Amino acid sequence: MSEKTIEERLKHLIIDTLMLEDVTAEEIEPEAPLFGDGLGLDSIDALELALAIHKEFGVRTEEDDERNRDIFFSVKSLADFIRSEAPAKSA
Numbered sequence: 001m002s003e004k005t006i007e008e009r010l011k012h013l014i015i016d017t018l019m020l021e022d023v024t025a026e027e028i029e030p031e032a033p034l035f036g037d038g039l040g041l042d043s044i045d046a047l048e049l050a051l052a053i054h055k056e057f058g059v060r061t062e063e064d065d066e067r068n069r070d071i072f073f074s075v076k077s078l079a080d081f082i083r084s085e086a087p088a089k090s091a
Contacts, residue, residue: 006057006079006082007030008025010075010078013049014028014034014075015028017049018048018049030074031074032074033073034073034074035073053078053082059082
Protein backbone atom coordinates (compact mmCIF):
# COMPACT_ATOMS: atom_id res chain seq x y z
CA MET A 1 0.00 0.00 0.00
CA SER A 2 1.59 3.23 -1.15
CA GLU A 3 0.04 6.04 0.84
CA LYS A 4 1.09 9.56 -0.11
CA THR A 5 2.93 11.57 2.50
CA ILE A 6 1.47 14.84 3.72
CA GLU A 7 4.16 16.63 1.71
CA GLU A 8 3.15 14.83 -1.49
CA ARG A 9 -0.53 15.54 -0.85
CA LEU A 10 0.30 19.20 -0.23
CA LYS A 11 2.27 19.50 -3.47
CA HIS A 12 -0.67 18.17 -5.47
CA LEU A 13 -3.11 20.32 -3.48
CA ILE A 14 -1.06 23.44 -4.25
CA ILE A 15 -0.92 22.64 -7.95
CA ASP A 16 -4.62 21.75 -8.20
CA THR A 17 -5.97 24.55 -6.00
CA LEU A 18 -3.89 27.30 -7.60
CA MET A 19 -4.11 25.80 -11.10
CA LEU A 20 -0.35 25.85 -11.59
CA GLU A 21 0.00 24.45 -15.10
CA ASP A 22 3.76 24.86 -15.48
CA VAL A 23 4.75 23.08 -12.26
CA THR A 24 4.86 19.39 -11.34
CA ALA A 25 4.83 17.98 -7.82
CA GLU A 26 8.35 16.66 -8.35
CA GLU A 27 9.60 20.18 -9.09
CA ILE A 28 8.39 21.58 -5.76
CA GLU A 29 11.20 21.21 -3.23
CA PRO A 30 9.84 20.54 0.28
CA GLU A 31 11.96 23.25 1.91
CA ALA A 32 11.85 25.83 -0.90
CA PRO A 33 9.90 29.04 -0.25
CA LEU A 34 6.35 29.06 -1.62
CA PHE A 35 6.16 32.86 -1.82
CA GLY A 36 8.36 35.54 -3.39
CA ASP A 37 11.43 34.12 -5.11
CA GLY A 38 10.35 30.54 -4.48
CA LEU A 39 7.21 29.27 -6.18
CA GLY A 40 6.04 32.87 -6.57
CA LEU A 41 2.74 32.63 -4.71
CA ASP A 42 1.02 35.76 -3.37
CA SER A 43 -1.40 36.65 -0.58
CA ILE A 44 -4.49 35.67 -2.60
CA ASP A 45 -2.89 32.28 -3.22
CA ALA A 46 -2.31 31.96 0.53
CA LEU A 47 -6.01 32.50 1.23
CA GLU A 48 -7.06 29.93 -1.36
CA LEU A 49 -4.47 27.48 -0.08
CA ALA A 50 -5.55 27.95 3.54
CA LEU A 51 -9.15 27.09 2.59
CA ALA A 52 -8.05 24.03 0.61
CA ILE A 53 -5.86 22.83 3.49
CA HIS A 54 -8.78 23.20 5.88
CA LYS A 55 -11.01 21.14 3.58
CA GLU A 56 -8.37 18.46 2.90
CA PHE A 57 -6.75 18.10 6.32
CA GLY A 58 -9.26 19.59 8.77
CA VAL A 59 -6.82 22.16 10.16
CA ARG A 60 -7.29 25.90 10.14
CA THR A 61 -4.99 28.87 10.50
CA GLU A 62 -6.19 32.09 12.05
CA GLU A 63 -6.11 35.23 9.92
CA ASP A 64 -4.22 37.23 12.55
CA ASP A 65 -1.84 34.45 13.65
CA GLU A 66 1.68 35.85 13.68
CA ARG A 67 2.97 32.35 12.81
CA ASN A 68 1.31 32.33 9.36
CA ARG A 69 4.44 33.53 7.56
CA ASP A 70 6.37 30.63 9.09
CA ILE A 71 3.55 28.10 8.62
CA PHE A 72 3.15 28.93 4.91
CA PHE A 73 6.88 29.27 4.21
CA SER A 74 7.31 25.88 2.49
CA VAL A 75 5.67 22.52 1.88
CA LYS A 76 7.68 21.15 4.80
CA SER A 77 6.53 23.88 7.20
CA LEU A 78 2.91 23.36 6.13
CA ALA A 79 3.24 19.60 6.63
CA ASP A 80 4.74 20.13 10.10
CA PHE A 81 1.83 22.44 10.99
CA ILE A 82 -0.73 19.91 9.72
CA ARG A 83 0.91 17.11 11.72
CA SER A 84 0.84 19.22 14.88
CA GLU A 85 -2.75 20.41 14.44
CA ALA A 86 -4.55 17.56 12.66
CA PRO A 87 -7.22 15.73 14.59
CA ALA A 88 -6.13 12.20 15.45
CA LYS A 89 -7.42 9.68 12.93
CA SER A 90 -8.41 6.23 13.97
CA ALA A 91 -6.47 3.45 12.27
